[in-house]
Amino acid sequence: MNTLDLAMANLLSPLLLCFVLGVVAVLLRSDLRFPDPVFAALSIYLMLAIGLKGGVELSKLSPSQFLLPGLAAVGIGMAIPLWSYALLRRVGGFTIADAAAIAAHYGSVSAVTFVAALAYLDATHTPYEGFAPALLAIMEVPGIVVAFALARRGGVIGEAGAGGNAAQAVREILAGKSVLLLCGGLAIGAIVGEAGYARVKPVFSDLFQGVLCLFLLELGMLAAQRMADFRRVGPFLAAFALIMPVLHGALGVVIGHSIGMSTGGAMILGTLAASASYIAAPAAVRLALPQANPGYYLTASLAVTFPFNLTLGLPLYKALATWLQGAL
Amino acid sequence: MNTLDLAMANLLSPLLLCFVLGVVAVLLRSDLRFPDPVFAALSIYLMLAIGLKGGVELSKLSPSQFLLPGLAAVGIGMAIPLWSYALLRRVGGFTIADAAAIAAHYGSVSAVTFVAALAYLDATHTPYEGFAPALLAIMEVPGIVVAFALARRGGVIGEAGAGGNAAQAVREILAGKSVLLLCGGLAIGAIVGEAGYARVKPVFSDLFQGVLCLFLLELGMLAAQRMADFRRVGPFLAAFALIMPVLHGALGVVIGHSIGMSTGGAMILGTLAASASYIAAPAAVRLALPQANPGYYLTASLAVTFPFNLTLGLPLYKALATWLQGAL
Amino acid sequence: MNTLDLAMANLLSPLLLCFVLGVVAVLLRSDLRFPDPVFAALSIYLMLAIGLKGGVELSKLSPSQFLLPGLAAVGIGMAIPLWSYALLRRVGGFTIADAAAIAAHYGSVSAVTFVAALAYLDATHTPYEGFAPALLAIMEVPGIVVAFALARRGGVIGEAGAGGNAAQAVREILAGKSVLLLCGGLAIGAIVGEAGYARVKPVFSDLFQGVLCLFLLELGMLAAQRMADFRRVGPFLAAFALIMPVLHGALGVVIGHSIGMSTGGAMILGTLAASASYIAAPAAVRLALPQANPGYYLTASLAVTFPFNLTLGLPLYKALATWLQGAL
Amino acid sequence: MQTVAVKLVTIVAESVLEKRLLLAVKAAGATGYTVSNATGVGSRDMRASTLDGENIRIETLVCPEVAEALLEVLVRDWFPHYAVIAWISDVAVVRGEKYAG
C-alpha cells in the first residue's frame, strides 16, 4: 500500500467514521447525547485498559530499554511549550495567560490520539515498542508544568484570588484520574503479567476498539460543538493548530528514529509530540490560569488539532517514520 | 420442531425471561431500577450495533435487491395509519388527536421487537436478507408523518400554542438519535465492510444478545409500570392492540412473500408491520399532539402490543411465513 | 504450590490489585470517581451474571443434592447473629441497637467476597459445587431477620417514629434488587440451560472478571473512605471484625466438609459464613434500626472484614478446606 | 398575572429514605413533589449508604397548613434519627388551588 492508500484506510476505519458520525449528529442538531456518567465510565475504562496492556508488555522488558525513549519523551514534552509560548506571544500577539495556556495543551498529550495511532499501526501490521503506553503516561504532565512556569515568570499566576495556584493545579493532575489510571494500570499489568492479564483480557483487550468507537462518537460531538467557535480562534491560531502538530510530529519521529526506536515506535513518539491535550490540560489550566480564554486553547486542541491528527496526521507521521527507516 | 415447540423455545429464551423478570420486579415492588443514563447508553449501543451489522451485509448487495422490499416497507408503514385511524375514529370513538396518535405508533416500528425477531430467526436457524436493518430504519418515520397529516386534516395540529408543530416534530425524529444511529451505523458498516467490522465485532456483535437481555429487563419494568394503566385503555383499544398486530403481521408476511423475500425476510417484514413504536413515536406525538392521551397510545403499544409480539407474535409470523413458503 | 504461594497468587491477582488501586486513589485524594449510575449498573450486571451462571449449573443437579448444603447455609446464617450479638453486648458493651446492627451484617453475606472466592478457586483449578450461587442467594436474608428479632426482643425496634418497622425492612430486602436478580438469574439460568446460556455467555461469563475489576476499583475507594473512620470503631470492634471472620470461616469449612461438600464447596461455605454484608444489610439496618451507628457496622464490614477476607481470608479458608480433605 | 402565595418545602435526606419519606410527604397532604439527586455534607455523619453522601432532594409546593404539618412530622419522626434537613420558602404560583391538598 502506498501512502495514499494508507491514509484512505485510516479515513475509512470504524473509529474515524464514528467520529464523523458524532460531528454529523451536531450538524443535524440531533438529540443524540452521551450521558455524562457513561462518558466518565468510558474514560476510566480506556485509561485503565491502555495502562494494563502497556504494563504487561513492560513486564517483558528490561528497564534500560525504556531509559532513552523515556528521556526523549519528557524532553520533547518540556521543550514544546518553550517555542510554542514564544511564537504565540511574539508572532501571535497573545496575552501571557493565553500563550501559556495554549502552550500547556500542546506540551501535553491526547490519549485518544495515541490509541488511534496504535490502532492504525495494528491495522497496517506495523510492530512497535511495548512500553508505548508508559510514554503516554510520562508525557501528560511535564509540558503543563513548563507552561505554568512561563506564566509565573510572566507574573500572571497567583493573580486570581481563588484558583491561581499553579503548584496545587499540578498536584491535582498528578493525582488526577488519567495519570492515576494509566500508572495504576501499568503497575498492575507489570505485576500480573501475561498470565494474570489473560483473565481480564476479554474486557480490557477484546472490547477496546469497539468501546473506542463509542468514545470517538462522543468526541466527535464535543469537537463539533467547539467547531462553531472556530471563527473566534482567528487565522493565526488556526494555522498554529494545523502546522505545529506537523512540526512536532516530525521532530518526534526523527528523535525516535535517531535513538533507535522501530518505525512504529518513532511514529508513536511523533504522534504524542504532535497531539494536544483536551481533557487533563483544560481542567488544570482553567484552575491555574483563569484569565486565559478557553475559546482559544480548547477550540484549537479539540476542534482543530485533534481531528487533523486523527485524519491526516497519523498517516503522515507513519509515512515519515517509514521513509526515515528506509532512507538511512 | 412444530409451531408449539417453536413458540415454547421463544418463550423460554433468556431474552424473554429477562423481560419477565423485569415485570416481576415491578409486581414485587422491588427497588430494582436501571439508572437512566445507563438505559440511554444501552439504547445508543443497540441502535448503532443494529446499523453496523446491517451495513456490513448491505455492502454485499446490489442496491436493486433492496428496491422492492424497501418500497414495500415504506408502503406498509404509510398505509397502516390510514385504516388504523379510521377504525379508531369510527368504531372506537376516539377523538381526532387520540386516533392520530395511536395510528402514528402502529405505523412506526419497534427496534427491540425487530431484534427479538432476528434472535428468534437465528435460534431457529432461519436465514434472512442482510438488508433487514435498513427496513427498520426506513419504517420508523413514514407512519408518523401520515398520522400527523391526518391530524392536520382534522384540524387538531397547530391548535396548541407551544408544541403543536408537526413539521418540526417530524424534523426532530428524522434527526433524532434512533434514526441517526441506525442510518449512521448502516453507512459506516457499508463503508468498512467485513474486514473493518472485524475489529469492533467483539463489542457490537458478540455482546449484542447479552446487552439486549439487560435492555429487556428494563423494558419489562417499564411495560409493567404501564400495565397498571391497563383498565384505562378500555376493551376496544385492548382488542385493537392485540388484533391489529396479527393483521399487520400477516399483511407484512404475505407482501414479503409475494415480492420474493425468503421465509426469514417475510417474517421480519411482518414483524415490523406488526410492531408499534414506544420510544421515538411517543416523543414526537407528545410534542405535536399534546391533546392526545399517553395513557392510550403508550399503554397500548408498550404494555399490550410489545409483550404480545415478543411472546406469541414472533412464532406466529414465523409460522405463517413458513407455511406460505411451503404452500406455494 | 504451598499456602504462601497461594496467598501470594491471590494478592497479586488483577482483582485485588484493582481494589488496592482504589484505595491508593483515595489516599492520593485523586478526583477518580465512579459515577453512581455506572456503579448501580455494574451491580445489576454482577448479581444477574452470578445468578445466571449458577442457574445453568443448578439445572444439571437433582434438588436433593442441594438440600443439605442449603440447610447448612441457612443454619449458619441464622446462628452467627446469636453469638455475635451476645459477644457485642456483653464483652463489647455495645447498645442493643448497635449490637443487633453489627450482628445483622455478619449474619448476612457479601456477594463480591463470594465471587472473589470463585475466582480464586478457578485460578487454583479447584472444582466446586455448581449450586454455590444458590447458597449466596439464600444466605442474604436470614441473618438479618434473626438480628432484627433480637433487637425487637430488646425493645429497640419500633421505637423510632418513622422507619422502625423491621417487618417492612425485611420485606424490602426480600424484594430488593440483589435477592431479586440473584433468584431471577438462577431461575432463568435453570430454565434456559447450557444451550440458551451460550447466546448470552459473551456478556455474562467472558466479561465477568474484567467487570469485577472495575467494581473492585470502586469498592477500594469506598472502603478507603470508610477507613478514615477506623479510629472511631475502637479496638474491640476492630478485633471482632478480624477474628470473627476467621472463626466463622472455619465453622463454615468444617460444616461444609462434614456434610460431604468438596474442598471447593467447603471453602465457599466458609467464605460465605466469614463474609459480612455491606450493601443490602446497611440499607435494611438503617431503616429498621436508625439508632445504630453506621460508623460501627459499615466501617467494620466494609473497611475491615471485606479487605481482610479478600487478601488473607480466602487463602486461609482454602488451606483449611484442603487440609481437612487430606487429613480425614 | 394573578399569583397566589404558597410554601415550598425543600427536604434533603440520605437516599435510603426516599420511598418512606415520599409516603410521609403525601400523608401530610402534598398533592405532588419533585425529586432530584444530590450529595452533601452536614453536621452529623450518620448515613449508612455505601455510597457516602448520596442524598435525595425533595421539593413540594403546599399550602401553609400542609407545610406546618409536614414540618412537624419531620421534626418528630425523622430529624432525631436520620440525616435529614428541611427548609421552607415563600413562593408565588399561578392557580394556587392545585396545592391546597
Added chain:
Amino acid sequence: MQTVAVKLVTIVAESVLEKRLLLAVKAAGATGYTVSNATGVGSRDMRASTLDGENIRIETLVCPEVAEALLEVLVRDWFPHYAVIAWISDVAVVRGEKYAG
C-alpha cells in the same frame, strides 16, 4: 455587600419539552438559565416518556417584567397541555443588571 432583588422562576416539566421550553424561556427575555434532572409526581398524569416521571427543572434569574412575561407564556401555551408547573421566588443577587434582559 450591595444586593439587588430579582425573581427566580423555577419550572418543572416533562423532559421531552426541554428544547422548546428553553427557547420559550429565552424568548421571554431571560439572559441565562440552569437546568437539572428530576423526577416527580403531580396531579395530572399526562406524560409520554417511556421513562415515566422523568422531568427537567429549569431555574432562571430574571427581572420582574421578564418573570411576568414568562409566566404568561407558560399559562397560555404550556399549562393546558403538558405536565408543567412553575413558581416564583424573591431572591437577592449582586450586580442585578446582568439579569435585566
Added chain:
Amino acid sequence: MQTVAVKLVTIVAESVLEKRLLLAVKAAGATGYTVSNATGVGSRDMRASTLDGENIRIETLVCPEVAEALLEVLVRDWFPHYAVIAWISDVAVVRGEKYAG
C-alpha cells in the same frame, strides 16, 4: 412549629471548580452544603470543560453574616474569572442554631 429565618445561598458554577468552591464555602463559615449537577447557559462563555455547560449547583443554609461573607468572597475572587453565579433567598428552618456556624 417554631421556625427561624436563615439565608439560603445557591451557587451555580462550572464543575471544574467544585473542590475549591466547597472549601471556600466552608471557609466562609457554612456548617453544611448540598451539591447537585446541572447544565446551563449564561452571559459569559468562559468554561473549559470538554463537556460544555456542565455545572454544579451548591446550596448552603447559613446565618446572614456567613451569607454576607460568602458573597464577598465570591464577588472578589470568583466572579471576575469564572462562570459562577449566586443568589440568596430568605427561608425558614426549625432549630436555626445548627446553621449559625
